Amino acid sequence: MEQNKENMMVAALENGSVIDHIPTDKLFTVAQLLQLRDCKEEVVIANNLKSNVMNKKGLLKISGKFFNEEEISQLAVICPNIRLTVIKDYKVVEKREVLLPDTLTNIVKCANPVCITNNEPMKTVFYRKDKDTLKCRYCGKEQKLKDIKLK
Numbered sequence: 001m002e003q004n005k006e007n008m009m010v011a012a013l014e015n016g017s018v019i020d021h022i023p024t025d026k027l028f029t030v031a032q033l034l035q036l037r038d039c040k041e042e043v044v045i046a047n048n049l050k051s052n053v054m055n056k057k058g059l060l061k062i063s064g065k066f067f068n069e070e071e072i073s074q075l076a077v078i079c080p081n082i083r084l085t086v087i088k089d090y091k092v093v094e095k096r097e098v099l100l101p102d103t104l105t106n107i108v109k110c111a112n113p114v115c116i117t118n119n120e121p122m123k124t125v126f127y128r129k130d131k132d133t134l135k136c137r138y139c140g141k142e143q144k145l146k147d148i149k150l151k
């Protein structure tokens with residue numbers, strides 16, 4: 001039953017993306033990252049929805065929006081384990097769990113002020129050390145996901 005309800009909400013979108021399973025305390029961070037305030041397309045922002053897996057969750061439905069891999073990686077840094085559904089012509093063409101990639105190129109800022117990436121015009125590279133820790137390729141600085149600043 002729960003599954004059917006979710007499918008109905010998703011099906012109402014003609015073309016665009018649905019981000020589901022957003023932690024409720026991260027919903028507005030995600031909305032800000034995606035600059036939804038300036039979005040001229042149809043946007044649905046829902047929070048504190050009942051969820052079987054997470055107690056409560058947030059959800060975003062954005063008409064006309066299709067994410068590239070860089071944007072998906074940014075989302076994964078802010079909230080790992082969200083679900084992304086892509087809709088075209090009212091049909092679900094892709095549905096996946098967004099997981100933190102093993103390598104993040106130019107997504108995250110290094111917290112070490114003397115790191116070369118903060119002093120030279122270059123891309124940052126971070127490796128995933130474990131599920132909530134990233135490690136800078138250049139200076140070795142480890143950072144917890146919750147403290148991460150996006151580049």
Ligand SMILES: [Zn+2]
Pocket residue numbers: 110111112115116117136137138139140141
């Ligand atoms: Zn560094």
